[in-house]
Amino acid sequence: MPSRRSHTKSHHGCRQCKARRVKRQITCSFLDTGSEGFPTPPGNATAYDTSTPKSFDYQLSDAEKTRHGPLPTPKTSSPLTTVQDGPGPEKRFDILDLELIQHYSTRTYMTMSSRLASHAVWRDTIFAEALRHDYLLHALMATAALHKATLQLKSSDAYAEYSRIALAHQNVALAGFIPEVSKPNQENGIAIFSVSLLLTIWAFASKRLPEGLNNVKIDFGRGESSPGVTLPLHSPTGDFIEVIMILRGIYAVIRETNTWLQGDIEELLRYPRSEELPPHSQEVEDAFSTLRAAVDDPQLISLWEGDDRQATKTLFLEHIEQLRDVSRCRSVVEWDGHIFSWLIMAPPSFIHCLKASNPFALVLFAHWAAMFRCMDHHWWANGWGYNLVIDVSSMLDPLLARYMDWPRRQVGLVYQGNGGFDGRRLP
Structure with missing residues (x-):
């Protein structure tokens, strides 16, 4: 998939692009991007892009409104939007959704785990499952948006926009996930498990992003009671205890979905054998x-x-x-x-x-x-x-x-x- 930067360069004044826009009566976001393009790839730690994503006016499709019901969230949408082309409706992806999917499929999936054997699972197995479960697809796009936010200067408009779009996708993902988590079965077991793992990423990363992303608090209803919490409020340790509870909730989900976690997905459940780990140094x-x-x-x-x-x-x-x-x-x-x-x-x-x-x-x-x-x-x-x-x-x-x-x-x-x-x- 060509980058937005290369498309921008090749579409300034492009008659073909203009003709297509007239025919479909839609706006070509490439012509509005400017010559600066989008974020600098990882590996160039000194270079940041401060441009703002242009296509985040994100609306729920009618199908998703019916499926999820009204959501008390910012403007959000399905990854699919309907446009007219001739006599009948046509489905197309929003350009920003495609950007996030491309980023997840080429970069973010490798950051989920250090194990090379698990990379193909995150890239192929889980993404294929996301094509069957909208809430998992939104969860992957939320994770990609969080990842892209961390590649921007925190003072940039792009940082704020990617953070905002991450929250929008999180809200849609959780709206579909929460009803499913209480009824795991063969159809949704892998999807529930996958979103549960992504919750860990969100819980950790959101402490480093704007306050609006600190809403990832799920009650998994596993009956873990606790005494009065005396840790200082909003301290790193207090925040981390919340992450611990999410992790433990995820473990409860794993136990309930274990029957259906078979095939390639099992690679994510592997633990090292004792002989695969070296002994400690004398200092430790x-x-x-x-x-x-x-x-x-x-x-x-x-x-x-x-x-x-x-x-x-x-x-x-x-x-x-x-x-x-x-x-x-x-x-x-x-x-x-x-x-x-x-x-x-x-x-x-x-x-x-x-x-x-x-x-x-x-x-x-x-x-x-x-x-x-x-x-x-x-x-x-x-x-x-x-x-x-x-x-x-x-x-x-x-x-x-x-x-x-x-x-x-x-x-x-x-x-x-x-x-x-x-x-x-x-x-």
């Missing part, structure tokens, strides 16, 4: 030894007070060992996404400790966050690990400072020597 082993010692530190006895003292200590010791095992994946790029499994598989009791700001749970979480930096090469995850370690450091009592030494060194924080941390990186 020492960090885990320090964590184990913290459980019996007499200065931290107040963390274990109450009737469940021994049960809580046992919970943390078990979770330390699970993190030690899972975190070996950060040494192998194709398995870096496996780092999520530590939180996805965690028992509700540990998640509750995090929500309640249990200091030792936060220390353990900070170790995971430092290891999560292995995902920084993904546009939707970049920066999370660094911000989480800073945030947890600011919440902890100085008594726990020495147990934060390893994670803060991993992200380059400077320790002030007085129990305080700041956000500067080491030179």
Whole structure:
């Protein structure tokens, strides 16, 4: 598919294009684009395009209005619009929809996972499924729009427009997805599973985009109760707990759709074998030894007070060992996404400790966050690990400072020597 830039150059004053517009009585957006074209491809980190998408006046088709009902959303539309050409109606794609589909099919699909074997699944298997389920197609276009937004200068009009169109596609996708998620079957199992994975991307990426995109909050109704949340509101850690709950909801969806996840899609469910992951370095082993010692530190006895003292200590010791095992994946790029499994598989009791700001749970979480930096090469995850370690450091009592030494060194924080941390990186 030719780029908009090349089409623009070849259509200034193009009689053929003008004749086609007269015949169909439609506007050719190429003639309105200008000579600057659209975004600079990834790989040129110093060059940005600040032009604004021209074709985002996005209206729902009659068919979609009937299917989804009225939506309290910004102006949105189906990827198909009806235009007249001669005696009967003709269907065509909106040019911006085509742009997003092209971007997803050539670039975005490769950013979903580091595993080369999964790229074809995201590009072919899931896209083919999207042709059968409109809400999945909108979800793919929303993800492509989010991706394109991150390639723009944040001060540019194009950044704001791609962010806005991402929200529009999210709204349409969720309107179709939410009724389906409660009734998984052979027909919709793969589509539900795919959108559930994309929700993770949205949840992570939306924290880095305008506030309007922070609406991806789905109650999967799996009965995970929680105590009062004492984490600071709108803190990185508090926001991340919301992402954790989305991840855990997705795991519940996977369990319910597992029967129908067969064939190529199964590649996304693969976990590494133990022999595929290298052992930790001595430095990392020492960090885990320090964590184990913290459980019996007499200065931290107040963390274990109450009737469940021994049960809580046992919970943390078990979770330390699970993190030690899972975190070996950060040494192998194709398995870096496996780092999520530590939180996805965690028992509700540990998640509750995090929500309640249990200091030792936060220390353990900070170790995971430092290891999560292995995902920084993904546009939707970049920066999370660094911000989480800073945030947890600011919440902890100085008594726990020495147990934060390893994670803060991993992200380059400077320790002030007085129990305080700041956000500067080491030179």
